Amino acid sequence: MRSEAYLLEMKDIVKTFPGVRALDHVSFRVRQGEIHCLVGENGAGKSTLMKVLSGVYPHGAYEGEIVYKGREAVFRGIADSEKAGIAVIYQELAQFPELTVCENLFIGHEIMKGNGARIDWPASLRRAEELLLRVRLRVDPSVKIKRLGVGKRQLIEIAKALSKNVGLLVLDEPTAALNDDDSANLLNLLRELKLQGVTCVLISHKLREVLSLADTVTILRDGAVVRSLDARAGKLAQRDIIRHMVGRAIDDIYPKRNKSVPGEVCLSLKGWTVYDPATEREILHQVSLSVRRGEIVGLAGLMGAGRTELALSLFGNTPAYKITSGELEVKGKTARFTHPKQAIRMGLAYVTEDRKRNGLVLIQDIRFNITLAALRDLVKGLAVDRQAELRAANEYKEAVGIRAPSVRQLVGNLSGGNQQKTSLSKWLFARPDILILDEPTRGIDVGAKFEIYQLMNRLVEQGMSILMISSELLEILGMSDRVYVMAEGRIVGETPACDATEQIVMAMATNAQEASA
Amino acid sequence: MNAQTAAPRGEARSRLDGLRAALRGNVREYAMYIALVVIFVVSGVATKGLFLSPRNLTDLIKQTGYVAVLAIGMTVVLIIRHIDLSVGYVAGFMGAMSAKLLTNGFPIYAVIPIVLAIGAAIGAYQGFLVSRVHVPAFVTTLAGMFIFRGLLSLVTAGTGTIIVRDEAFRALSNGFIPQIFEGSRHWLTFIIGLACAAVLAAVKIRARRNESRAGSSVSPALLFIFQMALFTSVILTAAWILSGYRGLPWTAAIVAAVLLSVNFVLTQTRFGRSVYAIGGNPEAAELSGIDVAKVTFIVFCGMSMFASLAGVLYTSRLSSATPTAGLGFEMDAIASSYIGGVAVSGGVGKVTNTLVGALVIMSLTNSMNLLGVDISYQYVVKGVIFIVAVAFDILSRRRA
Ligand SMILES: Nc1ncnc2c1ncn2[C@@H]1O[C@H](COP(=O)(O)OP(=O)(O)OP(=O)(O)O)[C@@H](O)[C@H]1O
Ligand SMILES: [Mg+2]
Numbered sequence: 025m026r027s028e029a030y031l032l033e034m035k036d037i038v039k040t041f042p043g044v045r046a047l048d049h050v051s052f053r054v055r056q057g058e059i060h061c062l063v064g065e066n067g068a069g070k071s072t073l074m075k076v077l078s079g080v081y082p083h084g085a086y087e088g089e090i091v092y093k094g095r096e097a098v099f100r101g102i103a104d105s106e107k108a109g110i111a112v113i114y115q116e117l118a119q120f121p122e123l124t125v126c127e128n129l130f131i132g133h134e135i136m137k138g139n140g141a142r143i144d145w146p147a148s149l150r151r152a153e154e155l156l157l158r159v160r161l162r163v164d165p166s167v168k169i170k171r172l173g174v175g176k177r178q179l180i181e182i183a184k185a186l187s188k189n190v191g192l193l194v195l196d197e198p199t200a201a202l203n204d205d206d207s208a209n210l211l212n213l214l215r216e217l218k219l220q221g222v223t224c225v226l227i228s229h230k231l232r233e234v235l236s237l238a239d240t241v242t243i244l245r246d247g248a249v250v251r252s253l254d255a256r257a258g259k260l261a262q263r264d265i266i267r268h269m270v271g272r273a274i275d276d277i278y279p280k281r282n283k284s285v286p287g288e289v290c291l292s293l294k295g296w297t298v299y300d301p302a303t304e305r306e307i308l309h310q311v312s313l314s315v316r317r318g319e320i321v322g323l324a325g326l327m328g329a330g331r332t333e334l335a336l337s338l339f340g341n342t343p344a345y346k347i348t349s350g351e352l353e354v355k356g357k358t359a360r361f362t363h364p365k366q367a368i369r370m371g372l373a374y375v376t377e378d379r380k381r382n383g384l385v386l387i388q389d390i391r392f393n394i395t396l397a398a399l400r401d402l403v404k405g406l407a408v409d410r411q412a413e414l415r416a417a418n419e420y421k422e423a424v425g426i427r428a429p430s431v432r433q434l435v436g437n438l439s440g441g442n443q444q445k446t447s448l449s450k451w452l453f454a455r456p457d458i459l460i461l462d463e464p465t466r467g468i469d470v471g472a473k474f475e476i477y478q479l480m481n482r483l484v485e486q487g488m489s490i491l492m493i494s495s496e497l498l499e500i501l502g503m504s505d506r507v508y509v510m511a512e513g514r515i516v517g518e519t520p521a522c523d524a525t526e527q528i529v530m531a532m533a534t535n536a537q538e539a540s541a
Numbered sequence: 542m543n544a545q546t547a548a549p550r551g552e553a554r555s556r557l558d559g560l561r562a563a564l565r566g567n568v569r570e571y572a573m574y575i576a577l578v579v580i581f582v583v584s585g586v587a588t589k590g591l592f593l594s595p596r597n598l599t600d601l602i603k604q605t606g607y608v609a610v611l612a613i614g615m616t617v618v619l620i621i622r623h624i625d626l627s628v629g630y631v632a633g634f635m636g637a638m639s640a641k642l643l644t645n646g647f648p649i650y651a652v653i654p655i656v657l658a659i660g661a662a663i664g665a666y667q668g669f670l671v672s673r674v675h676v677p678a679f680v681t682t683l684a685g686m687f688i689f690r691g692l693l694s695l696v697t698a699g700t701g702t703i704i705v706r707d708e709a710f711r712a713l714s715n716g717f718i719p720q721i722f723e724g725s726r727h728w729l730t731f732i733i734g735l736a737c738a739a740v741l742a743a744v745k746i747r748a749r750r751n752e753s754r755a756g757s758s759v760s761p762a763l764l765f766i767f768q769m770a771l772f773t774s775v776i777l778t779a780a781w782i783l784s785g786y787r788g789l790p791w792t793a794a795i796v797a798a799v800l801l802s803v804n805f806v807l808t809q810t811r812f813g814r815s816v817y818a819i820g821g822n823p824e825a826a827e828l829s830g831i832d833v834a835k836v837t838f839i840v841f842c843g844m845s846m847f848a849s850l851a852g853v854l855y856t857s858r859l860s861s862a863t864p865t866a867g868l869g870f871e872m873d874a875i876a877s878s879y880i881g882g883v884a885v886s887g888g889v890g891k892v893t894n895t896l897v898g899a900l901v902i903m904s905l906t907n908s909m910n911l912l913g914v915d916i917s918y919q920y921v922v923k924g925v926i927f928i929v930a931v932a933f934d935i936l937s938r939r940r941a
Contacts, residue, residue: 364828364829364830365831365832368830369830376828381824382825382827382828383828384822385822385825386821386822387884387888387889388818388821392814392818396814396818396825396826396829397829397830400811403811406805406809408811410809414751414755430755431755432752
């Protein structure tokens with residue numbers, strides 16, 4: 025007997041896509057009962073490795089061998105790996121928003137009545153409650169999924185995996201879309217599951233959580249394993265991981281900038297009140313804020329505080345939101361946009377929070393996406409000047425560091441982080457004066473994050489103004505000059521970033537919520 | 542993971558890989574051409590050469606004309622994830638209108654602009670409902686089917702079939718471009734064919750060079766040369782055959798003009814980009830400053846205008862407007878687009894391929910007519926080809 029039993033061994037995995045070798049002889053081993061974190065830059069191959077494991081890329085579509093529970097595993101599809109007890113939770117949750125929690129939990133393997141023809145709802149509900157208890161989620165199993173926030177949905181996905189007697193649980197960036205509270209909640213659950221004997225592979229760009237959780241950390245870079253490190257002794261430091269990940273040391277994740285005195289106010293909102301026809305509710309109440317030239321203003325708050333709605337409503341997405349009162353001033357001029365094109369013309373840009381849903385055209389290439397918002401500038405006569413377009417796209421691809429064989433690569437084929445960079449490039453190419461960033465570094469690796477922060481600093485030094493919505497408090501505090509805190513559709517606090525701490529901001533956000541509840 | 546690592550590892554092996562990748566990447570486009578070739582060969586054999594006779598090929602072009610015009614418009618509608626079911630009866634109605642106007646003494650140069658303008662107005666009405674009122678296009682244009690079918694009956698009510706006597710109008714679908722050189726062969730036609738082949742080759746070669754300069758993987762040189770040789774020889778053969786008969790029909794010139802202009806708009810202009818962006822992700826398009834409602838509106842206007850043009854071509858071909866004109870045109874148009882590779886989920890499609898799709902559908906129709914196949918079977922056969930093409934398309938996309 026070996027002292028350390030491996031639950032999973034992936035040996036010499038090679039996976040290529042046209043023009044890209046995503047995995048280059050990767051060997052990856054997971055011990056029984058551990059939490060194994062997989063880290064690496066955007067496009068390093070983490071998701072691809074997990075897709076090989078789960079059978080998304082079936083046996084034969086890759087080279088190498090997978091040994092699971094001591095036997096060679098041949099998965100021809102996701103169904104095979106699920107049957108073997110491997111559950112993968114992707115970042116884009118595959119849920120049915122119109123169905124209830126209970127229905128979502130058992131979809132595909134419903135609990136049937138004795139004769140097997142009809143669904144046994146009472147039994148399903150009982151079982152659902154058990155499962156929800158196991159993931160410590162207190163929701164009514166008969167409520168529709170769409171009513172729940174991302175954090176809770178994530179937990180439901182784990183409950184679903186548990187219902188299938190999972191032996192190996194794989195989570196691909198589960199906390200990327202979660203705020204700090206929900207993340208902590210999820211991580212605690214993973215610790216508990218570990219005690220119950222569930223082995224877990226976790227992909228994350230948040231190194232703090234990696235260090236707090238991992239038994240082993242494996243670092244991928246350019247499709248190869250750089251190192252597998254033991255994290256149990258607690259000796260592992262964040263900077264070591266970063267060094268292996270990006271090949272150089274990054275000392276201060278939030279780069280300093282020369283703080284000049286901010287200029288005149290260029291975006292100001294007064295008494296902004298917005299009604300959402302879809303839910304028939306007022307979602308923003310009397311919001312007032314201002315952003316000065318050359319300033320980064322952070323907008324903190326919990327999920328559902330109304331920050332994205334604020335951005336969308338002032339950006340002119342009006343069929344979705346009805347502005348009932350309030351005043352918007354952009355660069356000294358009163359404005360009320362009825363279409364995003366007007367906002368863009370006035371020098372605004374909005375990088376959306378959900379790049380796949382409303383940020384990018386996934387079936388088109390990088391070039392198409394980068395130039396989409398400012399194609400006007402590339403038109404010569406009637407036609408788009410495609411040589412100039414290509415030059416522009418290449419320039420931004422380099423500047424932002426999008427990793428792809430060329431700008432003709434389809435955006436849908438890029439890794440998550442590189443998609444985010446493409447989305448950002450699109451708006452940088454529009455050369456806005458006021459840039460609204462909604463979760464700008466979601467799913468982005470530390471190295472790239474650092475680059476984006478540097479880029480933000482450069483932009484504000486050149487006189488741009490940035491309004492940054494983020495659920496990562498450290499990011500807000502590290503980058504902003506001033507911070508607004510939102511809760512329940514209201515601004516509940518404003519503070520210079522230098523005076524703020526995580527505790528202060530969290531207290532503002534949650535106190536307000538409790539007070540109004 | 543970088544681009545370089547995949548390259549070296551046995552020159553021959555990688556070249557073979559490249560070929561395979563290129564073939565796999567365009568499998569459905571090749572399938573379409575292969576289908577067309579198979580139809581031509583089988584029809585040619587089955588009809589003992591009649592199908593390939595200059596006279597029949599000329600007929601085929603004339604028949605394809607109105608369907609191609611409809612299909613080109615339909616492609617754009619399908620790319621932005623809508624559909625227009627009303628095109629058949631709009632074509633029928635506007636064809637009858639043109640006949641009516643002509644018999645009432647309006648000159649042809651007034652009739653055609655009037656008819657196209659009314660067509661655009663019809664499109665404006667449907668486009669308004671779809672883009673501003675958000676009535677689904679399926680419903681809007683289904684209602685349109687009722688309305689324009691009714692209007693067609695109204696226009697032809699008193700007279701029944703309206704006979705058109707205007708020579709110029711009849712020439713639109715039945716005439717040929719003039720002969721300018723002496724001789725039995727229609728040399729102008731052949732020269733145009735030659736020019737087309739040369740321009741096509743030049744455009745393709747330039748596009749390929751730009752592509753590879755942009756860093757995207759292009760098909761291997763050998764495959765490309767083979768393709769080019771095939772295309773040019775097909776064009777030259779067609780030109781040769783047509784020039785041996787009465788030359789190039791005006792219909793072909795009209796379709797070419799429509800095709801080239803829509804292709805230009807889709808591939809070269811900002812409007813075209815908007816169309817593909819909306820088809821790919823309407824929400825992202827809207828937030829990128831594209832006025833989705835406006836683009837949708839314009840696309841519907843264009844569609845109904847093309848439907849009017851198709852109506853004119855059809856009426857001209859029959860030299861008369863009948864109360865049942867337009868029946869089922871929308872089916873041929875939609876089928877042509879899908880056979881030509883428009884994605885069922887929107888966002889993808891080329892009008893040049895749609896033209897080939899239209900040729901597939903119409904050469905099937907033509908050949909089955911020659912063979913005397915019953916119309917009922919014809920529908921079944923077309924339906925089967927249609928669904929096979931779409932299923933194949935979806936499968937090949939999923940694999941890629
Ligand atoms: N279907 C595909 N076609 C072509 N290239 C692909 C495809 N899927 C992934 N790739 C490429 O493979 C590489 C690895 O991608 P992968 O998604 O595994 O990265 P990742 O490590 O998960 O990155 P991230 O942290 O950004 O999510 C990337 O360069 C990506 O562009
Ligand atoms: Mg990933």
